[in-house]
Amino acid sequence: MPKTTLPYGLWNSGIRPEMMAERPRLDDALFDTLTETLVWKETRAGQSLLFARQGEDSPFVISSSLKVGAGVGYGGGDFTAGAGMVIFVSGGRLYRVNLPDGQPRPITPAFGAAASPALSPDGSLVLFVHSYEGQDCLALVDTQGSAWPQKLISGADFYMQPAWHPSGEQIAWVEWNHPHMPWVSSRIQTADFRQGQASTPRPVCGDESTPTFQPCYSPDGSFLAFLAGDGEWDSLRLLHLPTGEERSLVQNVSLLDPAWVQGMRLLAWQGSELYFLSQERGIRSLWRQNPQTGQPPQPVETSPFTWLSQISISPAGKISLLASSPQHPEQLICQSAQGWQTLARTERSPLNPEEISTPQDFTFLTAGGASAQA
Numbered sequence: 001m002p003k004t005t006l007p008y009g010l011w012n013s014g015i016r017p018e019m020m021a022e023r024p025r026l027d028d029a030l031f032d033t034l035t036e037t038l039v040w041k042e043t044r045a046g047q048s049l050l051f052a053r054q055g056e057d058s059p060f061v062i063s064s065s066l067k068v069g070a071g072v073g074y075g076g077g078d079f080t081a082g083a084g085m086v087i088f089v090s091g092g093r094l095y096r097v098n099l100p101d102g103q104p105r106p107i108t109p110a111f112g113a114a115a116s117p118a119l120s121p122d123g124s125l126v127l128f129v130h131s132y133e134g135q136d137c138l139a140l141v142d143t144q145g146s147a148w149p150q151k152l153i154s155g156a157d158f159y160m161q162p163a164w165h166p167s168g169e170q171i172a173w174v175e176w177n178h179p180h181m182p183w184v185s186s187r188i189q190t191a192d193f194r195q196g197q198a199s200t201p202r203p204v205c206g207d208e209s210t211p212t213f214q215p216c217y218s219p220d221g222s223f224l225a226f227l228a229g230d231g232e233w234d235s236l237r238l239l240h241l242p243t244g245e246e247r248s249l250v251q252n253v254s255l256l257d258p259a260w261v262q263g264m265r266l267l268a269w270q271g272s273e274l275y276f277l278s279q280e281r282g283i284r285s286l287w288r289q290n291p292q293t294g295q296p297p298q299p300v301e302t303s304p305f306t307w308l309s310q311i312s313i314s315p316a317g318k319i320s321l322l323a324s325s326p327q328h329p330e331q332l333i334c335q336s337a338q339g340w341q342t343l344a345r346t347e348r349s350p351l352n353p354e355e356i357s358t359p360q361d362f363t364f365l366t367a368g369g370a371s372a373q374a
Contacts, residue, residue: 013195014355015217023346026322028263029332031314034084037099038312038320040332041068041078047237050079050088053343054100062097064088064104070115072131073158076261077116083123085143089114094126096143107145113264118141119160127152127171129262138162138173140196141242152198153191158182160262165217169193170241172215172224174259179367180208182259188212188226204239205246213256216267218274223291225267227255235271236267236276238291249291256277257309268313275300275319277308281373282360284308286321302340304328 022045029040037054039062050063070089079088086097088104092113095104104353108114112132119126123143130139130149138153153159160182163172171193176186187206192199202261205228206212213227224239234255235248255278257264266277275288276297283306289297302308305323312320323340324330329347333340366372 003174010112014352023329023348024330026330026344027076028310029320029322030079030081030312031318031320032081032084032086032099034082035099036314036316036318037081038314038318038343039079039081039332040088043191048078050086051344052086052099054346059343060100062086062099062102062104063088063090063095066095066104070262071113072115072129072136072262074117074261077129077160077263080117080119080126082119084196085119085123086120087117087126087143089117094128094145095143105145107143108141108149110303111149114139116160116162120164121166125168127164129159129162138171153189154199158260161214161216161264165289166219166221170217171198172217172222174206174212174215181258183211183256185209186212186259188215190215190224194347195350205237211256211259213259214265214267216269217344218269219271225249225269227266227276227335228361229256234339236274238274248288249274250276250278250287250297265310267310268319270313270317271320275311275313277311282306286311286319302333305333305340327353327356 025043027041031038037052039052041050048068049061050068051059052062053059068078068088068090072210084099093106093110094114095110097104098106112130112351115129117126117128125140130137136158137151138159138276140147140152141149157177159175172190174186174188176182185208188204189201191201211229215224215226217224228235228237233252235251237248239246268275273288273290277284278287286300286302287297288300304325306325308323310322319335321333323333331342332344334343363371363373
């Protein structure tokens with residue numbers, strides 16, 4: 001049919017509001033460190049549930065009828081997986097469910113709000129962000145729920161992204177204070193952990209003009225990787241824990257996301273290799289690097305997807321990502337011998353390609369001979 005130009009608002013699009021309202025939403029996905037089970041959060045018709053899939057089996061719900069969702073700040077950091085169990089937040093409480101077919105049971109009381117649970121390497125403790133009456137802290141509880149949660153780290157206004165050293169004898173986290181936002185000014189701290197107590201925090205990175213993001217220990221415990229703002233650009237940094245030496249692995253690139261919510265992940269270790277997400281000209285790609293070889297980062301093929309988030313890597317080396325492109329609505333993908341396999345989708349039926357606008361990037365000159373992108 002011949003094309004017709006219509007006034008704005010009168011074009012009869014095949015993409016209807018009902019389609020957008022009915023589509024599921026994918027929020028996060030993580031591998032269990034023991035069973036290789038992939039766990040993800042999916043929201044359908046206002047109900048947020050956790051699904052799990054082991055190998056080629058069909059996915060199944062593990063959160064029962066509980067609505068999964070953390071309540072610190074703007075949300076996020078809803079669950080974690082490891083040691084054959086999943087810890088998730090519902091109604092401000094932490095719940096534990098054993099994989100593959102356990103029933104959820106609460107391990108914390110209904111007291112304040114919780115987010116970003118992190119399991120200790122032996123699976124006995126949960127470190128998490130807790131908020132009550134405007135006061136945030138890092139709290140600790142055992143995974144059996146046999147004792148009242150205790151306040152472990154406090155003093156800053158906000159906390160996010162707690163992480164355990166593989167030995168279980170050190171923790172790391174991001175914190176920041178009013179009036180800053182975490183993408184403007186935040187700092188990474190570490191502390192020793194012995195017999196249920198934390199030492200005085202030690203600063204690693206961050207100041208009044210430097211944002212930091214996602215401390216991530218290497219599996220052998222030698223390194224702490226993290227992201228930091230570096231002027232107009234970002235850098236991927238590595239702290240060698242035995243010597244305290246810090247260096248930049250990657251710099252002068254765009255790596256950071258503004259930390260709107262808890263639980264965001266842009267880094268993951270797989271053995272001695274570090275995987276990270278980098279963005280350029282509106283495309284986010286996956287890269288890997290071995291920090292000990294001195295070789296430059298290498299791209300990992302993820303076509304046809306052009307935007308990636310929430311990376312997770314299993315002990316066996318499988319990678320999962322939330323992925324999308326202008327032609328592919330967001331979906332949960334997992335690496336397999338045949339390439340990238342889709343495990344969950346946000347679109348029930350494919351859209352007509354003619355209904356989708358394909359963006360084009362371009363560069364133009366601005367004042368003083370500088371260039372800008374659009």
